[in-house]
Amino acid sequence: MLKNRFFATLVVFMLLILSACGNSNTDSADAKEKKSEPKAEPTELILATTTSTQDSGLLDELLPIFEKENNVKVKTIAVGTGQALEMGTKGEADVLLVHAPKSEEELVTSGDAINRKRVMYNDFILVGPKDNPAGVSGDDVKAAFQKITEVKSNFITRGDDSGTHKKELGIWTAANIQPTGDTYISTGQGMGASLQIANEKNGYILTDRATWLAQEKNLTNLKIVVEGGTDLMNIYHVMQVNPEKHDMVNSTDAEKFVEFMVDSKTQDVIESFGKEEFGQSLFIKYTE
Numbered sequence: 001m002l003k004n005r006f007f008a009t010l011v012v013f014m015l016l017i018l019s020a021c022g023n024s025n026t027d028s029a030d031a032k033e034k035k036s037e038p039k040a041e042p043t044e045l046i047l048a049t050t051t052s053t054q055d056s057g058l059l060d061e062l063l064p065i066f067e068k069e070n071n072v073k074v075k076t077i078a079v080g081t082g083q084a085l086e087m088g089t090k091g092e093a094d095v096l097l098v099h100a101p102k103s104e105e106e107l108v109t110s111g112d113a114i115n116r117k118r119v120m121y122n123d124f125i126l127v128g129p130k131d132n133p134a135g136v137s138g139d140d141v142k143a144a145f146q147k148i149t150e151v152k153s154n155f156i157t158r159g160d161d162s163g164t165h166k167k168e169l170g171i172w173t174a175a176n177i178q179p180t181g182d183t184y185i186s187t188g189q190g191m192g193a194s195l196q197i198a199n200e201k202n203g204y205i206l207t208d209r210a211t212w213l214a215q216e217k218n219l220t221n222l223k224i225v226v227e228g229g230t231d232l233m234n235i236y237h238v239m240q241v242n243p244e245k246h247d248m249v250n251s252t253d254a255e256k257f258v259e260f261m262v263d264s265k266t267q268d269v270i271e272s273f274g275k276e277e278f279g280q281s282l283f284i285k286y287t288e
Helices: 002-036 051-055 058-070 081-089 101-109 141-150 163-174 191-201 209-218 251-262 264-272
Strands: 043-050 072-079 095-098 113-129 155-157 184-186 204-208 222-226 233-241
Touching: 043 051, 043 081, 043 251, 051 058, 051 072, 051 191, 051 209, 058 072, 058 251, 058 264, 072 081, 072 251, 081 095, 081 101, 081 163, 095 101, 095 251, 101 113, 101 163, 101 233, 113 141, 113 191, 113 209, 113 251, 113 264, 141 155, 141 163, 141 204, 141 222, 155 191, 163 204, 191 204, 191 209, 191 222, 204 209, 233 251, 251 264
Parallel strands: 043 072, 043 095, 155 184, 155 204
Antiparallel strands: 095 233, 113 204, 113 222, 113 233
């Protein structure tokens, strides 16, 4: 009797060991199978944006976060805002990050863009030669443009239909001046390159503060001469290209990007960007 009971116990014990080994092998196989599963290829999102977000280094901070969180590869096309908006009207981009509010509103009205949201802001400033031959100062940028014209100092314009160029043209119009002549120098280039030309030509130029701060150490002949005016605010919006009008766009990831840009965590990254290096934020987050 005892022998039979011992034998039965031994059989049960051996079965338990075999079962455990089988489960272990199964778990190991499952883990191996999961480990060998290939990661999905990232989707591609085309972002058309102004050069200031690129030249300032902000996109280098934000895009890796978005790409990692969403398994997306962002293809950035940094051009003037006018060109970025034109890409939207042609369906050549999926999402836009720009800073020309009036032109942006026209794109929404036309139905080419949707889901437009305010992201951040900074301001425009007028920089010029350190010896300041026009003697401009203070916060009245219109008066500064008038004085620069009177003394025939060099003025560098981007001339590229960017948000900054649009802002500059608006100031000339408000000052009732049509800039012409050899002293009005058009670069047709982005903000960083145009600042370099202003530095070389000893000229005045309107710029966004973020690009100025990022490039200032290389602009040894220039300084800020006019800033702080209420008409110098520089507002950035993000928006999707409308998939109902342009059916080839990546609307899924475009919507994710819009939401990413206004998410509180992203807004905190924007607010802190530049503080350590420059002692101030290059962009100010926008909160409702």
